Amino acid sequence: MTRRARAVAGGALLLLLGAGGWVALPLPADLLSAGGAHQLRIEDRHGLLLRATRADDGSRRSWVPLAEMDPDLLAAFVAVEDRRFFSHRGVDPRAVARATRTNLLARRFAAGGSTITMQLARLLRPESMPRTLVGKAAQMAWAVRLEAHLSKQEILEQYLNRVPLGQAAAGVDAAAELYFGASARRVSLGQAALLAGLARSPTGDNPLLDPRRARDRRAVALAQVRRFGYASGEDVARARAEPLLRGNPSRPFLAPHFTTRVLARAEAEGAPVSGVWRTSLDRPLQLAVEDEVRHTVDALKERGVAHAAAVVLDNRTGEILAWVGSPDFWADTAGQVDMVVSRRQPGSALKPFLYALAFDRGYSAASVLPDVARTYATGTGVYAPRNYDRRFHGPVRAREALGSSFNVPAVELAHRLGVGGLLAALHRAGFASLDRGAEHYGLGLALGNGEVTLLELANAYRALANGGRWRPARFRAAPPAYSPDRDDPGREVVTAAAAALALDILQDPTARIAGFGLSSPLDLPCPAAVKTGTSRHFTDNWAVGVTGGFTVAVWAGNFSGRPMEGVSGVTGAGPLLHRIMLVAGRRLGAAPLPRPGDHGAVALEVCRLSGARAGASCPVLREWFYPGTEPEEDCRWHVGGAVQLPVAYAEWVAQQDAVASSPSMARALAGERGDSLAGFRILSPREGDRYAVPPGVDSAYATLALRTTLGNGDRVQWFVDGRPLRSDRWRLVPGRHVIRARSRAGDADEVRIEVGG
Numbered sequence: 219m220t221r222r223a224r225a226v227a228g229g230a231l232l233l234l235l236g237a238g239g240w241v242a243l244p245l246p247a248d249l250l251s252a253g254g255a256h257q258l259r260i261e262d263r264h265g266l267l268l269r270a271t272r273a274d275d276g277s278r279r280s281w282v283p284l285a286e287m288d289p290d291l292l293a294a295f296v297a298v299e300d301r302r303f304f305s306h307r308g309v310d311p312r313a314v315a316r317a318t319r320t321n322l323l324a325r326r327f328a329a330g331g332s333t334i335t336m337q338l339a340r341l342l343r344p345e346s347m348p349r350t351l352v353g354k355a356a357q358m359a360w361a362v363r364l365e366a367h368l369s370k371q372e373i374l375e376q377y378l379n380r381v382p383l384g385q386a387a388a389g390v391d392a393a394a395e396l397y398f399g400a401s402a403r404r405v406s407l408g409q410a411a412l413l414a415g416l417a418r419s420p421t422g423d424n425p426l427l428d429p430r431r432a433r434d435r436r437a438v439a440l441a442q443v444r445r446f447g448y449a450s451g452e453d454v455a456r457a458r459a460e461p462l463l464r465g466n467p468s469r470p471f472l473a474p475h476f477t478t479r480v481l482a483r484a485e486a487e488g489a490p491v492s493g494v495w496r497t498s499l500d501r502p503l504q505l506a507v508e509d510e511v512r513h514t515v516d517a518l519k520e521r522g523v524a525h526a527a528a529v530v531l532d533n534r535t536g537e538i539l540a541w542v543g544s545p546d547f548w549a550d551t552a553g554q555v556d557m558v559v560s561r562r563q564p565g566s567a568l569k570p571f572l573y574a575l576a577f578d579r580g581y582s583a584a585s586v587l588p589d590v591a592r593t594y595a596t597g598t599g600v601y602a603p604r605n606y607d608r609r610f611h612g613p614v615r616a617r618e619a620l621g622s623s624f625n626v627p628a629v630e631l632a633h634r635l636g637v638g639g640l641l642a643a644l645h646r647a648g649f650a651s652l653d654r655g656a657e658h659y660g661l662g663l664a665l666g667n668g669e670v671t672l673l674e675l676a677n678a679y680r681a682l683a684n685g686g687r688w689r690p691a692r693f694r695a696a697p698p699a700y701s702p703d704r705d706d707p708g709r710e711v712v713t714a715a716a717a718a719l720a721l722d723i724l725q726d727p728t729a730r731i732a733g734f735g736l737s738s739p740l741d742l743p744c745p746a747a748v749k750t751g752t753s754r755h756f757t758d759n760w761a762v763g764v765t766g767g768f769t770v771a772v773w774a775g776n777f778s779g780r781p782m783e784g785v786s787g788v789t790g791a792g793p794l795l796h797r798i799m800l801v802a803g804r805r806l807g808a809a810p811l812p813r814p815g816d817h818g819a820v821a822l823e824v825c826r827l828s829g830a831r832a833g834a835s836c837p838v839l840r841e842w843f844y845p846g847t848e849p850e851e852d853c854r855w856h857v858g859g860a861v862q863l864p865v866a867y868a869e870w871v872a873q874q875d876a877v878a879s880s881p882s883m884a885r886a887l888a889g890e891r892g893d894s895l896a897g898f899r900i901l902s903p904r905e906g907d908r909y910a911v912p913p914g915v916d917s918a919y920a921t922l923a924l925r926t927t928l929g930n931g932d933r934v935q936w937f938v939d940g941r942p943l944r945s946d947r948w949r950l951v952p953g954r955h956v957i958r959a960r961s962r963a964g965d966a967d968e969v970r971i972e973v974g975g
Contacts, residue, residue, distance in 0.1 A: 241363045249342055250376060258386055259494045260477050262501040263537070263695045269477040282391045282402045284375035290407045291390055293448035294414035295378065298439045300334040301446055304370055308335045308361035335361040337417075338377040378402075383413055384420035384427075385481045397425060398464045407453055408460035411439035421485055425462050426478040429554045433462055463548065473504050475543030475556045480693050496695045498537035503530065506801045507540040514774060514794040515545045522781065523759075526774040526794060527557035529676050530802055533683045533767055535696040539806070544777075555777045561651050561669035562773070566623045567751030567760045568644065568666045570682065570720045573620045575643045576631055577716035582847040583617040583723060584829035587627035594633060596660050603629040603665070606752070611732065615829050617841065620720070621729025623750070625665055632664035640664065646711045647678040648688050666751055672760075676771035678711070679749075679762045682721055683769065683811060685714035715817040715844055721747040721764065722814050722842065727923050731901070739792035742799055743920045744808035750792055757781050759790035763799045766809030770798050814842040825853040838928065898965035901925040903957060909950055910974040921947045926959050926967070935960045 260269040284292070296303050302310050310333050332340075339360035340347045347353040347360075364373060383393035391402035393413050400409065415435035416423055425432035437458060444454045471477070476499055484495075511526045530540035543556030577583075589611040594601045605611070605625045619627035632640055638656040640663055645652065652659070652668045659668050673691060681688040689708035702708070711717075723729055724747035727740075734740060740748045744765065751760035759774040774790040815821070822843055825836035830849045832838045835856040843849075902925040903909075909922065924946045926934050936943040937958040948957075950973050958968040 241359075241366050243363075245363070245367050260480065261494060261496050262473075262499045262504070263496065263539075264501070265496070266501040268472045268497065268499065268501065269474075281379055282389075284371055284378070287378065287390065287402050288405045288410065290410035290449075291378065291402060291405060291413065292374065294407075294410040294439060294443055295334070295374075295381075295417070297442045297446045297448050298411075298414040299337070299417055301442075303334050303374070306333060308363075308365035309333060309358050332357070333361060334377050335364055335373050338373060338380070339364060341377070341380045341382075381417055382420050383416045384424040384485070385478060386485075400464075406457065406460060407443070407449055408436065408440070408457035409464075411443060411457060412436045412462070415439040421482050424478075424482065426474070426554050427482055427556075429462055429552055436462070463554065472501065473499055473541060474547040475554075475558065476504075476538065476541035476693075478554075479541075479556070479559070483693065498532070498535075498539065498692050498695050499541065500539045500805070503802060503805050504540045504542070506805075507798055508542050510794060510797045510801065511542045511772075512545045513797075517793075518774065518790060521790075522776070523774050523790060524776045524780075525555075525557065526772065526791075527672055528770065528772040528794065528798055529558050529672055530798070531676050531680050531691060531769045532806075533680050533764075533769055534702060535700055536677070536680065536689050536692045536702075537696055538691055538693060539768065539802075552777050557773050557777070558672045561671055562758045562775070563666055563668065563753035564670050564675055564760050565666040565751030565753045565758065566625070566628075567675055567749055567762060568668075568670075569620060569623060569628050569664065570724060570749055571643055571647055571678065571711070572628060572632060572635070572640055572664050573616060573723070574682065574686070574712040574716040574720040575640060576616070576635060577719050577844075578712050579635065580847060581616060581631075582829075582841070582843055582849075583615065583719060584824050584841045584843070584849065585616045586613045586829045587616060587619050587630055588612075589614050589619065589624050589626045592626070592630070594629070594661055597657060598660070601629075601661055603661070606733075613827065614732075615826075615841075617723050617726065617729045618732055620723050621726055622731070622733025624733065628664045629661050632661050637661060637663055643711060644668075644678075646688060646709055647681055648690075649674050649678060666753065672771050672773050675760065675762060676769050679747075679764050679771065680769045681708075681711050682717040682747075683764050683766065684708075685812065686710055686712040686717035687714075714812065715814065715819070718812040718817050719814045719819070719842060719844075721811050724749055724764075725811065727902070728925050739796040741923070742796065744799070744803050745810045746799060746808065747811060748795065750795075752790075759792075761791035761795035763795050764811065765799075765803070766811045768802055768806050770795060770802055772798060814844070817844070819844050820848075822848060824849055825856065828853045828855040830854070838933065840933070898959075898961045898963075899927050899967045900957065900959050900969050901927060903969055903971050905969040905971075907969070907971045908974065909971065920950045922950055923947055924957065924959070926961070928961055933962050935962075 258270065259267060262268055300310070302312070313333065336357045339357050343360060347357045368376075379389040379391070381390070382388055383390070385396055387393040387396045389402075390413055393416070394400045394402050394405050394409065397412070398405065398409050405413075412425065412432065412435075415432070415438065419435075421427065423431050423435040440449075440454045440457055443449045444451060449457075476497070480495070480497060507528050507530065511528055514526045515523060525544055526542075527544060528540065528542045529538065531537070532539055541558055543558045544553050547553045573581075576585075589605070591610060592602070594603075603625050606623070610626065611624060614624060614627055616627075618624075637660060641652065641656045641659065644663075649668075649670050651670045651674060654668070656663070677691050678688070684702070687708040688711050689702060689706050712720075725745065730738065730740060740750070740761075742748070742763070747764045749762050752758065757775055757779050761772050763770045772791045772794045774794060819842040821840045823832045823838050824830060824841050825832045826839045827837065829841075830851050830853040833853045833856055836853050902923055924936050924943075928934060934946070936946060936948070937960070938948055939955055940958075952973050954970065954972050956968055956970055958966065960966040
């Protein structure tokens with residue numbers, strides 16, 4: 219042997235002797251101490267308790283001796299995590315070889331080959347074992363040392379009482395209480411398999427976050443339990459049929475979807491899961507919204523609606539004030555599915571962003587769009603959009619097209635602007651779920667054929683209320699001195715002017731008449747912009763309401779995607795939105811939204827039909843215009859007391875019943891024909907209407923919108939019981955009343971209504 223070889227051999231011998239001496243050293247005195255666990259309290263914005271993951275005395279759970287644990291737990295963890303646990307000495311050479319091969323093939327660190335003893339080593343000394351090759355070597359060395367000083371039973375007891383199993387649950391006893399309201403001393407085989415399956419990915423396979431993945435992972439764990447002889451086929455079959463979760467926890471567990479999401483975010487970010495967390499949620503509002511969601515499902519169950527969800531955001535800070543992902547979190551039928559963050563098609567709820575984009579590109583609310591039969595050549599064939607009512611409405615102004623949510627004009631507008639531009643605007647608005655290219659969605663993107671989440675939708679509408687600037691929603695309470703403009707400038711979706719005009723249209727009940735009628739759940743006693751959406755085949759209902767202070771977004775449908783029975787956004791999600799808006803308004807107050815006039819728009823008189831400058835024969839309304847978008851020409855559709863439409867529209871009129879199909883055209887033509895629709899009259903309220911002041915609503919918001927065939931503004935003077943009004947909204951007063959309207963030309967109309975006490 220050469221001198222160099224002898225030196226290498228001597229060095230290796232010294233290294234082995236040193237390693238052996240280190241392994242033989244007694245373990246640190248406090249290494250295996252159970253220690254005192256710190257309490258974790260999740261509170262709402264006011265300090266009210268939502269959820270406590272630890273007992274009030276500060277302990278997470280009692281340390282359960284291995285001998286007292288249910289044997290199914292031991293069998294499941296050994297079968298799933300380390301089937302050769304009782305035969306190796308801390309490191310399993312075959313598992314290491316298999317992991318090395320996997321990592322080489324994947325060209326990344328995809329598997330670790332960790333034994334239960336190695337996992338315990340990391341739990342005991344996480345600071346010295348980073349997820350690197352050096353850290354893995356240290357983990358193996360400590361595993362060998364632990365095996366030298368502890369029995370297999372002691373190692374298993376330490377591991378099972380420490381293993382993180384999601385949602386701040388450390389150890390099998392804590393997890394059994396969290397997920398099943400049970401104890402590690404007595405669990406079923408299915409429960410033991412679920413916990414064992416969680417060890418590898420406590421967040422990804424968590425039953426509170428993703429029931430489908432958790433169920434699949436439990437099935438894999440049960441198969442391993444059966445394969446290695448720890449249970450019979452009959453036992454495994456029964457375990458597969460068990461509910462995923464069972465019962466309610468004994469400790470407070472309010473806002474379950476929200477607090478579950480908060481803990482998952484904290485674990486993913488490596489935040490400490492201890493102490494007191496002050497979240498953004500408002501507990502009284504949360505409980506009220508939960509009641510409304512349950513009420514909606516009860517009211518619509520006969521029409522095939524089994525589920526609903528809602529979220530409420532503070533507009534200024536982005537704080538999440540209420541979050542209800544399902545009617546019953548503990549229901550066996552996928553109650554843990556969270557529709558606040560699940561993807562579904564939003565239907566027409568995306569249209570305001572299309573129109574706001576158009577306003578930034580020179581369109582105005584008076585721009586006339588064609589609602590006529592038309593086909594578009596696409597990469598997948600010919601596309602012929604249709605309206606919800608299966609009719610065409612002829613020439614419609616952008617205000618009415620958006621307010622009444624007509625499909626055909628929206629598709630034409632997307633065709634003109636380009637789907638790529640619309641998709642880019644939606645991405646700026648925070649719709650990260652729209653992760654396919656423009657060619658995938660096509661023109662149907664204007665009608666909401668891409669899948670988004672309820673939280674994305676609410677936060678995008680919040681951006682419109684914040685001057686067109688998007689900022690992320692907040693799960694934690696904002697600091698008292700938080701200023702969005704200073705602390706989080708966000709990004710521009712559309713200009714503040716375009717956002718204000720889109721919201722103005724969504725506030726306009728007259729613009730909704732053609733699509734929703736004179737009265738609908740979208741009419742609210744406070745200033746609010748509202749929009750609904752219904753996906754194809756009635757599988758999803760959406761509704762969003764925005765005030766100056768808060769935004770509410772709701773969804774109704776079925777987790778399974780089963781169609782509802784003729785339930786649209788206005789009949790399904792609309793009533794739920796209405797009630798939550800009232801609840802939130804009482805608690806938070808309803809501030810006004812930005813108006814187009816705040817951003818330089820001026821109100822001009824235009825022809826109700828053509829959108830051009832009104833002539834002597836035109837039915838007139840007032841519309842907002844930003845500089846450069848004002849109509850430059852006088853109306854050419856009304857000449858000499860007759861309507862002369864452009865050729866394309868004239869052809870359509872010859873094919874359709876214009877009066878029956880187009881409320882806007884009907885009102886315009888009625889003035890020329892002199893029929894029963896002609897002349898000045900009150901549209902809202904109607905003769906004999908009965909109203910009631912909503913219980914609990916501040917009287918300042920219990921108002922009635924007044925509308926005539928001429929619109930409003932300075933063209934109409936209103937009187938109630940002979941007394942003149944200064945605006946076109948009247949505060950409800952109990953009793954019988956006479957509502958009278960008089961036009962500037964001297965025409966008048968009146969109706970009689972009654973307001974209950």
